[in-house]
Amino acid sequence: MTKKWTNTYLIPYVLWIGLFVVAPLAMVLYYSFFDIQGHFSFENYLRFFTPIYLKMAISSIGYAFFITFFTLLVAYPTAYLLTRMKNRRLWLMLIILPTWINILLKAYAFIGLLGTYGPVDTLLAMSGAGRRQILFTGSSFVFVSVYLFIPFMILPIYNSLEKLNSSFVEAAYDLGASAWATFRRVIFPLTLEGVKSGCQAVFIPALSLFMLTRLIAGNRVITLGTAIEEHFLVTQDWGMGSTIAVFLILAMVVVMALMGKGWLKRW
Template identity: 70%
Template sequence: MVKDRNWYLVPYVVFIVLFVVLPIVLIVYYSFFDIHGDFTFENYIKFFTPVYLKMALSSFWYAFLITAFSLLIAYPTAYFLTKLKYKQLWLLLIIVPSWINLLLKAYAFIGIFGTYGFANAMLETFGIGRQQLLFTDFSFIFVSVYIFIPFMILPIYNALDKLNPSLVDASKDLGASNWTTFSHVIFPLTLDGVKSGCQVVFIPALSLFMLTRLIAGNRVITLGTAVEQHFLVTQNWGMGSTIAVFLIIIMVFIMVISGSRKRGIKL
């Protein structure tokens, strides 16, 4: 009987091996070769030079900012969504923009943030005058947050929606203020949603590359930019893979420290 059931696992195992294990093994394998195809540790030594360390640090910093701002906006949004009458409809409206191609959205923002774009026209009518918006940290983080925010709202919304309202009532009946109810009851019980939201935003934000050129005009350099350049321009697949290995290590690390311990919600 048990043997029979193992057969159901075959497609799953094949999928995991082909599309998860094998690519990672290949990346690790390539990272030990230089451009001439000779075995070397040099790529790893090179990663620990100031150029790449600075790049890693700046990727980390921007990914952190993007995640923080997304969370700051997403949590209240998700909270109010659960209070609305047609919440499924509102949720749909938030998800729909994420179906539009990323590149298309980026190009739209070039138009909006341009010197003679919509945003500057608005600033001018309010008497603030034209500002340089495109190619600044502000526009980079703004557009990234815009793109990632549905992925932050969804898990938080799910966690909030599943929250048993009688717990909130109980907290209030026992004399807790609104803030205490939030910080001691609501937030801890939705922490799993927050964590998975942060993972889903932080990890792709770490290796963003299209936006760094289109919106930030290469004023922001992330590890993703370097990977792209090494694979497409220099054809130095070894160095590109080495950076990818570090990205994977950082991601695993993040998954571990933010791993959910399966508490709360299970009522």
């Protein structure tokens, strides 16, 4: 009797996952086997391995890596400081708050901030560094992306730092470890789970960023996301768009596997 009831309760979840997770993925895979004229073929997969798309894939992965790296660099110390703060809830709230604002709105704000004659440019000119192009460069793209992703990295790290038993840290100091050794040997390994989930939460979306590549990088950065958008909306070549999406999904699986299994554990 009870078993039956639990099964009934499962129905909505099974339906949800079936309709909104499994079915769309299956459709993406299905479409990827059709060329632009609607014939079944593997042409799209061959096309992916031509220089244009390979270069695009490499640059996407490269940028996603940099974005994740810099986000981690900023987020870890911030999360650490956060755990020592008095009004943690308030600070945490302030960090989450920007995520309530639409991403496009923030991107437009950055166009104003980073543009020629914008505040940042003027500040640089006044400080003697001279006017230089900031908007529409690869570095401004990384900068703005890092800004957008920081909250998603801070939260999981903060959570695992919170859970960290402070007696371990005290024990390390008592046994004569330096601050750096304590961090490297005790704190960081114990918060690795948070770092991993933070990296996943940043790396995967960073791979497929597309509006920012135009708004902030002026199409100087082309990611796979840009190509997917173009294939679906302009070329109406859904097959190629789906194929790129399949490769993104594969990349995601690889990242998850790497993060889960192990190379980081050697630390």
